[in-house]
Amino acid sequence: MSERIDVLHVDDDPSVLDLAEAYFDRELESVSVTTVTEPSAALDRLAESSFDCLVSDYDMPGMNGLEFFEAVREDHQHVPFVLYTGKGSEEIASRALNAGVTGYFQKGGPEQLQRLANRVEQAADEYQTKQAANRYSTVLTALGYPIYVVDETGTFEYVNEAFAELTGYDREEIIGSKPGLMKDRDAVIEAENRLGTILSSDGPDVQRFPVDIHPKEGDPIPCRDHMAVLPYEGEEFEGSVGILRDVSEEAARRDELETKQRALDEAPVGITITDPEQPDNPMTYVNDRFVEMTGYDREEAVGVNCRFLQGPETDEAAISELRDAIEAEESTSVELLNYRKDGTPFWNRVSVAPIREDDDGPATGWVGFQEDVTEFKEREEALRRQNERLDEFAGIVSHDLRNPLNVAQGRVDLARTETGNDHLDAASDALGRMETIVEHTLALAREGRSVGETEPVSVAEVATESWEAVDTGDAALDITAERSVSADPSRLRNLFENLIHNSIEHGSTETAPETAAGSLDGSTVSTESAPSVTVRIGDLEDGFYLADDGPGIPDGIRDGLFEPGESGAESGTGFGLAIVKEIANAHGWTVHATDSETGGARFEIRGVDRPRLAID
Template identity: 60%
Template sequence: MSATDTFRLLHVDDDPAILDLTSAFLDRELDWEVTTLTEPKPEVALSRIVDDAEASDAGVNVDCIISDYDMPGMDGLAFFEALRDHGITTPFILYTGKGSEEIASQALNAGVTGYFQKGGPDQQRRLANRVEQVLEDRRTQAVADRYSTVLEALGYPIYVVDDDGQFEFVNEPLAELTGYDRETIIGSSPALIKDEAAVEQAESELGRILSSTGPNTTQFEVDIVPKEGEPIRCRDHMAALPYDGECFEGSVGILRDISTERQRRRELRYKTRAMDEAPTGIAMTDPSRADNPMIYVNDAFVEMTGYDREEALDRNCRFLQGPETRTEAVERLSDAIEAGESATVTLRNYRKDGDPFWNRVSVAPLHDDDGEVARWVGFQEDVTERRRYRRRLERQNERLERFAGVLSHDLRNPLTVAAGELELARCATEDGHEHLDAVADAHDRMEALIDDLLTLVRDTEGDIEWERLSLSEMVERCWADIETRSATLRVETDRTVSAESRRFRRLLTNLLGNAVEHGGDEVVVTVGETADGFYVADDGPGIPEDKRDDVFKAGYSTNADGTGFGLEIVREFADIHDWTVDVTESEAGGARFDVQGVGGS
């Protein structure tokens, strides 16, 4: 049957007059558009049908065969049986003038579609009615085949439940979904693959369909309980099977696994919520629309700009610009968008109330499957306070640099002069040197204090130039630079560390000098390694536990001649390297400083 419901009939009869009369009558009586082919010889008709079936993938190209019984060479039943021997099952109506109960019985037992005796108009109408039924069945089967092909191509699980509430049909995709074979499902109730609540929901939905005011079809979500594993969330598309009157014949449904879809929707909700609630302003624009307007802004954007969504959407974001917005930054942003590239600029923008703020804007293109820019996403961050802090920090650094200049020049010069005059005074004075010695000690302490302050002001700034350094070699070099008196050094490590050489040397010098200064003339200083760093320990008097939190504070010292900045420098240099320094008691009862986070090997 063709897709346009045009049918082809083949009438075989050795009487040309019967062929012409029957063809004309069928053309008049049938509601379908038909083409009636005629053939007086059954052998020729058989050959044509068989050849057509073998030559075409679609099979026989006629929808119904009408044949006389009594024909020379081959009668109608022999013709029918020959067709069946070739596997051709086209509907076959025996229409004969030589009828008998015996022939009728043989024909019906053989499986013909219909048996009619030739006669007047009434017999012709009976023949036409039977052909009409055949063509209706063929059309219905063709439509069903089309739908079956579509459903099979879609691969959706399909079921039919009969009027007794049992599965009458399920396809293979449904069997695969549930883990049961089709033979197990067919004949069982939906409770096999649904829990009680799901069964009740399906019955309720079917009741809506069957009600006089209900829909023809319904969709609802349901959990399918497979033979093994967790329930599978599906969407059930249900309809009642066609029926006449009040005789309900069952329902049909198509299931679609939406568990992945639900997960995607859930993830999309999370992502949307993350954008909505992000602490950074987010806007999205549509470049396919005139002037690339914003189609989305989040809560942070609204809060930062003062414009609510209705005021911001469908506008280009340039409305945030004002009289002090630098054109250079705007042009860089425009050029990047024109080129389809990401960019970051800092703009002087204005809130709805007119207050200016510094807006760090980053834009990036979002491409579609064809590689075209479908959306632009922009991130806005109010950096006004950060810029103010940076300016304050720059001014503070300038003041510190001026302070360092005063320390290194304006204070050191008078001290140099004072030291020279002090030496002249010693030469000119025979007595009272002890007073001059006190002045010299004060000068030395001021020199040490200036050195430490300059170290804190200047050497704690700047990038790290990392080097691989031998801890033992660095310790030995630092030990040689300090006044060790009768102290003893023990180095119990061969670790190498990554550090900035100049700062690391000052850190070690201050730790070793602190141990000698507070440990006594005969102190034993030990440098060893830990799992993640190293330690400097001594066997001196140690540091009281209630004082250990104070030793790193600026200006704190238990030595009257100390500056109080030595351990402050140790802590600052450790921080620069992302290390930590802790003070505890050594095994010998003295002080132990642990530097951790060093790593190395």
Template identity: 40%
Template sequence: MSEAIRILHVDDNPSFCDLTREFLQREDSRFEVVSENSPTDALNRIQTEQEQLDCLLSDYNMPEMNGLEFLETLQQQFPDFSAPFILLTGEGNEDVAAEALNIGASSYIQKGNPEVYEYVATRIRHDLETEQAYRDSQRFDTLLSAIDDPFYILDGNGRFSYVNNAFCDLTGYDRATIRGSDPSLVKDEQAVAVGEKYLAQLLSNDGPDSTTFEVKIQPKNGDAIHCEDRMSVLPYEGEEFRGSLGVLRDISERKAREQQLREAKERYQLLVEQSLIGLYISRGTEIIYHNPKFAELFGCTDEANVLASESLSERVQPADRDRLADNLGEVMIGDRDSIREPFVGVQADGDTINIELLARKIELDGEPAVIGTVVDADEDDQSYWQLRRERDRLEAFTSIVSHDLRTPLSVAQGRIELVLQELTEGSAVESLEDADRALRRMEAMLGELLTLAKQGEVVADTEPASIQEIAESTWENVETADAHLHVSTDNSIEADPGRMKSLFENLYKNAVEHGRSDITLRVGASEEGIYIEDDGPGIPADVREEVFEPGYSSSEEGTGFGLSIVEEIVEAHGWEIGITEAESGGARFDITGVEFAE
């Protein structure tokens, strides 16, 4: 409302218009009264000045149309005109008064003595303030309804005086139900007490301007909702407390995540504390953390006993300390991914114990560190030591095959080559050529045998490997005659790329060796894993298990180790392989249990 209050007075008596103007402007210097003597003239003025008019005074008894008809015409022609309409009449008539208020008049005043002008001025001010307050509330309601988060206002008595649409959506109650009710409608007794506690803090002399706290909101239906309430106090009117307001934020998802983290932490703590394997974290050989089993392995009765040792080195015999320090140092600087080595441990009472120590590099507080395990090699890990001995024997075997057998084979092949160059008699040449082929076959078999021995080692580290890239690059390095390759997947799997190449190489060779020269191979992915199939003669069902046995071959030229190597690679990854018939009638190898990379 502007500082000047412009009033349009409509009355068919010009003298009464002049008198009314004089009295009203005397009552309030802000009043600026303009007059029209007929409703038609008044409507014309409203058409051009409606934005400047703040209030209408209208007589009831006028010859052209009465005051009620004038109001109805005004509403029809100018539906957006919202200035207060005060009806003046010379005689009291309750029916007229009721109808006037019913159709939209803001006030009904009976003309009379001069004192009525004071009342008219008061009514004008009141109706204008009411209209302005209504407009403000409409804008306020529109603004707060647009807020995405639930919003509420509590009056000085602690009852809801306003809530927005989001608050209604959160609680499941409509505004009519919420307004006038106290917070117990949507909070239990404990939550109400929490809100009152934080409100008291805001009202204290040294209290903050606002505060944020967690509260559970109980909707009309369903479980309680975890919310965050940001509360503040409404501006005071003098010394009068007018109430508080707050914005709620649904934090149910955050609380659920926090609960999951707590549960995960509890499980992790339980796993570490109750583990049957000694766990430790160190920087180099300096112990930072260990679990109870670690202390138990070294015969320590308390944590201080273990941590009193400045380093892991003091928990192994002197002869092993340099080796342990070197190994951990190599892990720390990244020269080795991990270590798994046997040591002789020294317990608190001086007794010794055979241990196996594993370590891997981690980052702790932004600096390199080591996390590892320690187990009693004599009690808890016999199977590992047996496997280690088997591995050592296998390494010794492959060394013998590689050196002690290959060397004389190479000498024999060289001698035969020299003799072949000197001989001319046909039968002798033919015999030596047969011997040469046999030696070369033995050489190939030894090579395949060495590969078979190495490929069976369990794959410790994998990385995302593109099926298409490995399949196609391997194809380029294999003699495939006129054969064709089609790859229909761009998926990647977690695997050892080097062994995957060997897997594809042996499957390609097997298909080309036993199929046509123009055989077609297809590589693809299924829901269960990957497959390699061809359109060759296929593999009979009764020998599909035998083909994976070392030395099995249906070809005189083959070594019989190709598919054995494939199976070893598959099992080293923890996968499975099976043979079926392809739609083309050829052989199809399905490798399942693979992990597709994201």
């Protein structure tokens, strides 16, 4: 044996103790012998230390060998106990064996001592093996892993309750059956091949491999099999033993991680992850879009700080803002002029956020999002130039046209007063109409600007304010809208004013007859008039609408309804709905005209953003 044997020998004759210890040292490979001359002292030693075998004399003062055996068994039921006595008799031997001692020997010469040593070694070996098995069994039970033993014919010889619970079969159903009961054919062949490698002379002692267990009911369970062979000597294989691990959650987590990894790799924006615990906070991950956007491959980007994308025209103020946020461990977003590997500049909207293991903990990493906004910046610059041209145009219209018109209007008024010529009335009306066209042209130019800052605006409140600003006569307003939108309040008010004016102008074609209620004596007590047109304003899933119950949109102007100069009324300039379209476009919305439920006109504004919630 390679493991040391601890022996406790009790005998009231010290010379016997010394002689036996000498033989134990000679005959046994590794042994430690503790000797005592009194049973009571031996019980004390047992309370203090553990032993692999006890050897005891029979005839001792105060307590004989069998009485000592009974005392030992009260607390140490499984420790081997060998009775070695000089007072041998068949009666004592019979009593000893019936009591359950491990061995019985009479004291004698060298041959008897050699037999005693051999029996002690054998008993200690069995005891240690059983102790080890019990420990392993306790550990496996505590772990709760499914365990199986298959004999040399491939038949289940043993399974524990955890194995039965995993498969859904009773232990009685499993023991005596083949693994094909809960495995498909390919899995059985795989296990046999794995077993073959263990049995080969140069193979591993243990094989670990995935296997799907098909339970009695339900879907297959992904597991990992840890297989080894049972101990055997020579070429007589006795079977295999295995432990299964249910890796369903592990597989689910792996699939989830793979999905997230794939989402990161294939995201339409550049994604980077950095490690602030390393010197200079280098990038530890970059996705495909980052590589595509910057021209740097992963080997060039991973391991360095992302400042290598900066160049001579990169705004230092934006860099400072980004640096301050990282030092404060706060999220931020900036727009930087970065440079690709080939030196080409591009505008990069960089957003960074700290990664924390818990809400209050320090940043253990940083995630960054890079979005190429070059086209957006170019459009923004184009819009800026367009707005400048519109300002120039408005200035020309306001100064170079209005001044001559004002002079002409004044002269016509003077001439009309002095001469009373009726023809001058028509000329004055024409000049007034030209003034209106100039105002609407200026409005159209102003509303064509892109919208800058927006704020949350209540559709109902703005619509009510707009209604009060328009001469609506006896028209009626019905508002069911409840939503708020992100908009420029003044321009949204102008949009509603033009739509309301359009409904009043084109919807009030007829006035409903009055209705009177008479008293008993025939006199009239009240008179009411139905509204000439009713305007309704309500919510859409992605916007809002304005509808009326007027005559609707004439077919002749439907296609060009939002074009400047198109009007269905003789007094109209045709700029109102064109302005509505420009305001909608400036917000990034769309406007569409259709028929209302009552046959009137309905204007739907869609693509409208709801206000974003403020984040503390």
